[in-house]
Amino acid sequence: MDKNDIKSMWHEAHNISDAIIFDKVSIEKAITMTHSKIISKTLLDIKLKVFVFILILTIYVGLMLYAFVYLGLNLSVYSLVPLTLAGLFLLIKTTTEIGRLLVLTKTADNMSVKDSVLFFRKRLNRIKRADFISYLVFLYLSSILIVFNYLTDIGGTKNLSWGNQVVPIPLLGILILMLLLIPWFIKYQDNQKYKNLYLNLNESARHLGCTSETI
């Protein structure tokens, strides 16, 4: 078989029958839809997750505001640490799912295949970067605030108790270190989450002859 045979084989194969095979799919019906059923279901699953996480996060923030601002509750570090971690977990889960939804709904169908790959890659990078930077800013500012509060002893920070004992400096150090490391952990997690997507994009980019500068 030589190279020209492939083309004739293709034409012969499609001469036999190219009747309307997808007769079950009505074009009129299809164009009234936003997505096909399977894609809609997939997106709905993520939207539902996002909604649930946002709802829980809103309730959490509402309760915290009610407790600390309205009731003026004064909790020990022993109670504050798990509450803060729970809040952080909810925040991370919510932004992760929003990021996934954003990636799945971005499309660039009218461009050339190469531009579409580059556009998608750029969008994906932007979503990942925004995710990372928002965590970085939020958590680093929180850390700075904790250190500042401790040094100036605002609200008696130096006498914060943990099981009736004053919180030792190393413990505060560990807490701050955790806050500083979380953005990098999120970055690692994102890299793992989008690993297969990047493999696919890199393969496409390689076939399209994209240089490292363009991607």
Next chain:
Amino acid sequence: MEKEFIELITKHQGILHKICNVYFIRNPYKEDYYQEILIRLWKSYPSFRNESAFSTWLYRVALNTAIDIIRKQNLQPVHTELSKIDYNKPDHENNIESEKKEILYQAISHLSDVEKAIIILHLEDYNYKEISEIIGISESNTGVKINRIKTQLIKILNHGQK
């Protein structure tokens, strides 16, 4: 506009059929993905300005959509139960009439997503210039790619015939 679009799609359904076979040959959601391509074609239709042939525009959008669907499956695998419940397997599923067609699609399935796009356009008699515009690479690069892909396909086909 809707009537015009439906007429054009009906006329060019063979293109969508070929793209779906190339990208989703053994995929149980082929019919659903066909529908998704249709929907995205309709959404993109206002941007079609008659600057190129309708079929060229159709290939561009449909190929991008098919590649996009495969790419995003890496991030979020599709719901596995729905199609079994909501869709009966189409009558034509796995019933490709020609053995040649079957062999050819099987061979093409070994190619990457981009290579599939290039070879389908070449097999559909698009010239290098048109292919380079749809794919976004230079004409000379298109020629090189087509040659490489065809060599690869022949290897696969000959190996399969042994």
